[in-house]
Amino acid sequence: MKLIRLLIITVLSGSFFAANAQGVSVVGKVTTFQEYPLRNVSIVLKTAGTEYLTDSAGLFQFQSGPNEKLRISAHGFVTEDVRLKDYKSGDTLRVDLRFRNSEKNFNYATGYDYISADQLSSAIAHFESGPDYSSYNSIIEIIEGRVPGVSCTGSSIQIRSSQLLEGGTADALLVVDGVIVDYPVFIAVPPSQVKSIDMLKGAAASARYGSRGMGGVIVVKTKAAQ
Structure with missing residues (x-):
């Protein structure tokens, strides 16, 4: 009986280690x-203890256990820790490192050749030159004042001349930092945090969002997403 139990434990243990040894291609x-x-960024597999660097296009690839934890770091940027447990093989794991804006970190970022001085200067200038919407009382007020052809009803937003195939109109799709949100979430965005507002309609909206964009799309980017 003890021998049988020992065999069962051995088989189960072997299956466990085999499953964990299979790993995933990341x-x-x-x-x-x-x-x-960003090139030359350090990707450290914390369990395995191995390190990889991004190439000139910011890309990296390796084999890993499914429960590995990554530490992604570059001088002058905020370090990111990523767990692979939710990663799906075949997808691209996208990580955006936040730059710590200072002269010292600018020298780090360019001196370690993560990014060129021209690119980083352009990125910082674009980020800092965005309009200041803090004087507005709500995001709806911004839209009504700066985005042409919209109508805000109090519970939805419609873009004039954005027609459905049946001849009617539809509520605009609302997107904040790449995420589709409902009206209450959309109007809760503080004006002072709005970086940019864009309107898509017609073929441009349908091409990106399919039938959901038939009524047009209002796309908001916030400063927090930069």
Whole structure:
């Protein structure tokens, strides 16, 4: 009986280690300011103790255990820790490192060749030159004052001339920092945190959001997402 139990434990243990040894193929990309790729960024597998570096396009690839934890770091940027337990093989693991804006960190970022001085200067200038909406009372007030062709009803937003195939109109799709949100969440965005507001309609809206964009799309980016 003891021998049988020992065999069962041995088989189960072997299955456990085999499953964990299989691992996954991880493909990822590291950027900053949601756009600019970062090269030579350190990707450390904390359990395995191995290190990889991003290439000139900010890309990295390796084999890993499914429960590995990554530490992604570069001088002058905020370090990010990532767990692979929710990673799906075949997807691209995207990590955007936040730049610590200072002269010293600018020298670090460019001196370690993570990004060129021209690119980083352009990114910082673009980030800092955004309009200041803090004088507005609500995001709806911003839209009514700066986005043409919209109508805010109090519970939805409609874009004039954005017609459905049946001839009617539809509420605009509301997107904040790349996430589709409902009206209460949308109007709760503080005006002082709004970085930019764009309107998509017609083919541009349908191409990106399919049938959900038939009524047009209001796209908001906040400063927190930069």
